[in-house]
Amino acid sequence: MTSLLPVALLAVPLLGALLLLVAPTALRPWLRVYGLVVSGVALVLAVVMVATFDYGQAARPQFAVDREWISGLGLHFHLAVDGISLPLIALTALLTFLCFVYLSWGDARGPGQLLRARAGGARPRAMVFTLLVLEVGMIGTFLALDLLLFFVFFEIVLIPMYFLIAIWGGKGRRGASIKFILYTLLGSVVMLLGLLLVWARTGTLDIVALGQAHGAGMPRAVQILAFVAIGVGLAVKTPMWPLHTWLPDAHTEAPTVGSVLLAGVLLKMGTYGFARIAIPVLPEGAVAVAPWLGAFAVVGIVYGALACLAQRDLKRMIAYSSVGHMGFVLLGFATLTTVGVNGALFANVAHGLITGLLFFLAGAIKERYGTADMRVLGGGMLATLPHLGSVLTFAAIASLGVPGLAGFWGEMLSLFGAFQPGDGLPRGLFLTFMVIGGLGAVLTAAYFLVMLSRVTHGLPERAVPAAVARSGALGSRPPGPSDGGIGRRGLRDIQGYEWAAWVPLIVLILLFGLWPKLLLSLTTPAVQTLLGALS
């Protein structure tokens, strides 16, 4: 019975999306609730999965489904969950649900919400459909235990995300969406070649079997080649410097929910691939390439931080901060130690929560001010919009890695892993990485504090353009007592739907920050298994 759970997790959003295609008119009045209900059911299923997961055997794939799909290709429909994928699946279901909450809570006509009229049509049905298909792809990627099936789900994600950017995006959406899809597709094709190379050498597509074989049957040269090919594909998605250039544009142009899911889940698919496929299946390749991976990772950390310092657009800055944070994740993987990989996986989840929240906030700011340019925003948000300013401060501080919040542990463990890297890795080099990474962490703090000082602090000096203020006031219903106060210049502070979407994230950031063992105890056994070949 329990093995039906992963299938149901995929089937619910998929059927939800299909139903939307089959009966568009019948569902029209219910559209606002529809996405909420479907993603809510998926979230409930994910929670059930979290509740019934056997934590004593977190390393073992559970709820397994294994059916032969295409015997000519040896492709199995093999789904299962273990300690590495469980948090990511829960994160995906949660973020998708929160996106729907953000879109359709209340009367769904608030700024940035589903039924809000906009030029070219809001197209709420298409939006719900796109998000549900996206959810299928994202959850499927984390569930799949077959190389080709993984690839299929990995790719399924691209098309809805492309449309999300290309249809609901900002002014430069056309270029950004094409850049996004071409970049990631190029990476995917290279990854496919790597996967096929593994397949050609071992004759199996089963990730579990490949992981247990510890790379048997593949000579070192083949492993390195395959690791580089698969790694490039994953690194584009992660993104790793210097393959990151699609990310800032995509994030800047994407609608709020697109940015949230892109940062919160899609980037995790890249790093998850390292933990699930690249390192366990190709251990010798991993050892050979790890110093390079670490080098690119620390360059990414420093580069991301420096780029952030130079940004003026809030969304773009957060996008570049993702490059830096993903650098910590990659550095954690590159150490090939339990501590480092654990830290990477922790940072993965923490980044999903924190950056998801940050993009929600940036979207909200953009909706209110009509721009996300920090110079135009002026300062003093804490005075004009106290709640929004406070939450932004909270998220920024979480992101820069203050102890006690979720952002801290992942980075700390990654750096700690680099202090004592795995066997066969040059320790001196990794010590250097650690130092540079630590420097990057300082820079991260610097740019977030600069941002806060520009946006939340200081005196509110900027005069709001009349048109923006008016549309902000007229486009919504008259504020009730529960709406929160209206700012001094006609800007509204955090609305009900925004609180509903953000509070769970804030709570989780605090929870994982104060009680990291919750997550670490889950990933540790699985990480020990996947590093089995190296120790």
Place this chain on the structure above:
Amino acid sequence: MIQQIDYFVIAVPLVLALVAGLVLMLDAFLPTGRRTQTGLGLVSLGGIVVALGFVVAQAVRGGGSRATFCVPESLATAAGAGSAAACSFVVDRFTLIFAGLVLVAAVVVVLMSMSELAGGGIPAGEWYFLVLCTLVGAVTLPASRDLIMLVVALELVSLPVFALTALKRYDGRSSEAAVKLFLVSVVSTAVMLFGVSLLYGIAGTVYLSRLASVFSGTVAAPGAATPEAHSSLLAADHGLPGVVTVGLVLVVAGFAFKIAAVPFHSWAADVYQGAPVPVAALLSVISKAAGFAGLILLLVAALPGQASTWTPIIAVVAALTMTVGNLLAMRQRSAVRLLAWSSVAQSGYILAPLAVAAQTGATAAGPSLTVGAAGAAGAAGAAGAAGAAGAAGAAGAAGAAGATGLVAAADAAGAVGASVAYLVIYAAMNLGAFAVVMLVSRTTARNELDDYRGLAFRSPVAAIALAFCLICLAGLPPGLAGLFAKVVVFREIIEGGAGWLAVVMAVNTVIGLYYYVVWTARLFTPVEAVPAGVRRAVPAVWVAVGIALVVALLFSVAPQLVLGVTSLSASG
């Protein structure tokens, strides 16, 4: 002595030829009018379905291959050209797959034709007659096992197509396309015939199985002097003179024209654009399938011994074809031209596995080729590598040996299977795209990509069908058929050790994605002013779209259907 003809074996082309004649007669005697026009379409459709029924019956009968038009035993031994059976017409799995592909595609093309003809201005009787004639050639070609049959069948495929292209009278573009196609085709035929005559001159036989034994060195070449005499630069393998290489290159060049492979590709876009849309669909699927069938037969059945000569040629041609096709497709504004170049690029993907087929085959079958007689040698050589091929060799009864040797000979099992699988899946996806283009062409005359803007709001079903087919062609999920087809080809190439070709193909896949995805995105871009529909499409096109889409969906969900059948075809 009287030739025994197995009519069941030749039933498929026979039915089509009879129906072609019938259509011409009916057209002559029935009054002209819309009803006759539809009736002729339905008669053609009926003929194709009956032929398809025979294909199914032959497939169900099973039991290896069936041959007819064989050289009688007594004459065979007298000829002394080796003990390989020599038959001109063989129905085996390879033949059946191609016949099935051609006929199902033909159903879609005829349905599209009904809509095209409803516009008037094109004589219906001649149209259907010519389409059926092309089909006769296209089902005969994969069954041909001698050079003469091969050339005749290929001409039977090509000749009616010029006329079909030109049938849209008083249209300058159409006439230009017809002339271009005619010139290209005549030149390619001449080139190929020259190559064929050279091969015949060396081997002294036209039967593919005997050619195989001569060119792999098991049987002395009657047309060549002593082997020692040829040590020139061009000298072919197995001590054969350089003229074999020349003949081989000329024949490959001839086929390259037919499948629009680079550097013989330049006719494709103009002809596709000038021809009526159903003819473009026919060219891109049926005519191309026939070309590939001929090429595969010739390379794998007749010339496995010369693999070291033709594999590099095919590899380079495949790489060039996919690259040039994709680069040209990127710049197109017309829908049909884009599909034309994209189908050139797809030809490259279909060719790619053939380039490796023989590389693996040559190493496996090479050493054992000196043993025994030709057909058996080929099968035995492969048997070392594949058990299935061994079974085929054991079952090699007189008629069957040559045919099973065909694919087993070079151990090309996987490679030919991959090519054919790709071709089958490509046919479904491409026909779907053409059927929707046909639909749109009813409302917009120019048929440019910009005319597809906002199609999703005017005709959601058509837009979703086209989007699915394009995404399949691009090889992206959820168009899994295209993805799996590409995966099969990639696997074949990587296992064959042609890593560079895999990389070229990977880069090309991405280039291809660009224009397919951009076109798909256009379907969903909202437009302010919706152009009003000028002419309504005939329901037949919707049926065509439906068939193509259902097949593409089926291949996406269960690609096993194609992969299973084609891999079986490869192992005999």
